[in-house]
Amino acid sequence: MRxxxxxxxxxxxxxxxxxxxxxxxxxxxxxxxxxxxxxxxGTHKHRLSEDECAxxxxxxxxxxxxxxxxxxxxxxxxxxxxxYKIFNNKCVDEIRKKTTNRSSVHDAFSLDDTLMQLPDxxxxxxxxxxxxxxxxxxxxxxxxxxxxxxxxxxxxGEGYSDDEIAQAMGYNSPAVAKTSRLRCLEKxxxxxxxxx
Amino acid sequence: MNTDLxxxxxxxxxxxxxxxxxxxxxxxxxxxALADALTFYMLSKHVAREEAHAVxxxxxxxxxxxxxxAPPFWSxxxxxxxxxxxxxxxxxxxxxxxxxxxxxxxxxxxxxxTDAYVAQHFTNLSTDMDGGSSGSKALDSLxxxxxxxxxxxxxxxxxxxxxxxxxxxxxxxxxxxxxxxSLRRGNYDQAITLFHRLSQRTDLVSNPGTFYExxxxxxxxxxxxxxxxxxxxxxxxxxRLDGKKEATTLIETLK
Numbered sequence: 001m002r003x004x005x006x007x008x009x010x011x012x013x014x015x016x017x018x019x020x021x022x023x024x025x026x027x028x029x030x031x032x033x034x035x036x037x038x039x040x041x042g043t044h045k046h047r048l049s050e051d052e053c054a055x056x057x058x059x060x061x062x063x064x065x066x067x068x069x070x071x072x073x074x075x076x077x078x079x080x081x082x083x084y085k086i087f088n089n090k091c092v093d094e095i096r097k098k099t100t101n102r103s104s105v106h107d108a109f110s111l112d113d114t115l116m117q118l119p120d121x122x123x124x125x126x127x128x129x130x131x132x133x134x135x136x137x138x139x140x141x142x143x144x145x146x147x148x149x150x151x152x153x154x155x156x157g158e159g160y161s162d163d164e165i166a167q168a169m170g171y172n173s174p175a176v177a178k179t180s181r182l183r184c185l186e187k188x189x190x191x192x193x194x195x196x
Numbered sequence: 197m198n199t200d201l202x203x204x205x206x207x208x209x210x211x212x213x214x215x216x217x218x219x220x221x222x223x224x225x226x227x228x229a230l231a232d233a234l235t236f237y238m239l240s241k242h243v244a245r246e247e248a249h250a251v252x253x254x255x256x257x258x259x260x261x262x263x264x265x266a267p268p269f270w271s272x273x274x275x276x277x278x279x280x281x282x283x284x285x286x287x288x289x290x291x292x293x294x295x296x297x298x299x300x301x302x303x304x305x306x307x308x309x310t311d312a313y314v315a316q317h318f319t320n321l322s323t324d325m326d327g328g329s330s331g332s333k334a335l336d337s338l339x340x341x342x343x344x345x346x347x348x349x350x351x352x353x354x355x356x357x358x359x360x361x362x363x364x365x366x367x368x369x370x371x372x373x374x375x376x377x378s379l380r381r382g383n384y385d386q387a388i389t390l391f392h393r394l395s396q397r398t399d400l401v402s403n404p405g406t407f408y409e410x411x412x413x414x415x416x417x418x419x420x421x422x423x424x425x426x427x428x429x430x431x432x433x434x435x436r437l438d439g440k441k442e443a444t445t446l447i448e449t450l451k
Contacts, residue, residue, distance in 0.1 A: 016304075022311070025417060026303050032256055033263055054260055058253045114242040117208055122224055122234065129235040138243045148383070154251065157244025170350040170381030182201050189201070189236055 010079040017068045020164050032061050038087050046091040056094050060087040069159055141191045149184035197223035199233035258419040305449045310414045318376050320346050334360050338369055350381050384416035407432045407439025426450050
C-alpha cells in the first residue's frame with residue numbers, strides 16, 4: 001500500500017456498496033477496515049474482550065451493509081455516527097447478555113424483520129406456522145445442498161439480485177439465474193417436506 | 197391455489213397485480229398448502245440470510261486478524277499528532293498530491309485489472325485450439341465445449357470440459373478450458389484447483405497455469421488470497437512464465 005494512499009470517503013464506500021456487483025464485497029471490506037478501531041474503543045469503554053467486541057463490531061457492520069444496500073440508511077446522520085450508535089447499543093446488549101444470561105434483544109437480523117415484508121393478515125398466518133416449523137433442520141438442509149445451490153440461495157439471502165447472481169455465477173441472464181435459484185429452493189422444500 | 201415458489205415470490209415482492217393479489221390473500225386464509233408454501237419461502241429467506249451472514253462474519257474475522265486497524269484520525273491524541281505533523285505534511289505536499297491522484301485503493305485497482313483481463317481474454321475461447329495428442333474424441337468434445345462457451349452456455353460447456361477431464365485428467369487444454377469456464381461461472385474454488393493442476397505440468401513449453409491460478413485467487417478475494425496471489429505472480433515474473441507482463445502490472449498495483 002502506498003504510504004499516502006487516500007482512504008475512501010464514506011460517500012465513496014456507500015456508492016460502491018449500493019452499486020452491488022462483484023466489487024460490493026471489496027467496498028464492504030474497506031468499510032469494515034475503516035472503522036475497525038471501534039473494537040479497541042469498545043474494549044476500553046465497555047470492558048468487553050477483544051473477541052467479544054470484534055464479534056459485536058462484525059454484527060454491527062453487517063447490519064450497516066444491509067441498511068446501505070437496501071436504502072434503509074438514508075444518510076440523515078453521518079455514517080460513522082450511525083455505525084457508532086448501533087455498535088454502542090450492541091455492546092450494551094452484549095454486557096446485558098453476559099450479566100443476566102439473557103439472549104440478545106439486538107440480534108443482527110430477526111425473523112420478525114423478514115416477516116415485516118408481508119401485509120398484517122398474511123404475516124399473522126405465517127407467524128403461527130413458523131412456530132411449528134423446524135428452523136434448525138432447515139439450516140442443516142441448506143448447508144447440505146450442493147455447493148452451487150447453496151451459493152445461489154445464500155447470495156439471495158444476502159440481498160444480491162438475480163442480475164448480480166447471473167453475473168457472478170456465469171448465467172446467461174437474470175431470468176436463467178432466477179429459474180435456477182427457484183429450482184434450488186424447490187430442492188430445499190422437498191428435503192424439508194420429507195422430514196415432516 | 198398454485199403453491200409454486202415463483203408465485204409466492206411474486207406475491208412477497210409485490211409483483212402480482214391487484215386481482216391476483218386479492219385472490220392470493222383470499223386463498224391464504226383457507227388453503228393450508230398455500231400458507232405452508234408462504235411460510236417455507238419466508239423461513240428459507242430468513243435462514244439463507246442468517247447463513248450468509250455467518251459466512252460473511254467469519255470472512256470479516258479473518259480480515260480483522262490480517263489487518264492492523266487504523267486509529268481514528270481525529271481522536272484527541274491524534275489532534276496533537278496532526279498539529280505536530282502539519283509542517284511535515286506541508287513539506288511533503290507535492291508528494292501527497294501525486295499519491296492522492298494515484299489509485300485510491302489498490303485492491304479496487306487490482307479487481308479492475310483482473311476483470312479487464314478476464315473480459316479481454318476469456319469472453320471468447322479461440323476455436324483454433326490444439327487438442328495435442330489426445331485423440332479425436334477428446335478433440336471433438338473440446339471443440340463442442342468451446343462452441344458452447346462462445347455461445348454463453350457456460351453450464352453446458354463446463355459439463356463437456358469436465359467430462360473430458362474425467363477421461364483424461366491431465367489434458368492441458370481441458371484443464372485450461374475447464375478452469376476458465378469455472379472462473380467465468382464464479383466457481384473460484386474449482387478454477388483454482390484446475391489451474392493449480394495445470395501449473396504442475398512441467399512438460400509444457402508454454403503454461404499459463406500459475407498466472408491463471410493467481411487471477412482466480414484475486415477474483416475469489418478471500419482474505420488470505422491476496423498474499424497467495426502475489427506469491428504466484430512473483431513466481432510468474434521470476435520464472436518468466438506465461439502472463440509475465442500482466443503479472444508485473446498486477447504486482448505493482450498490489451503494492
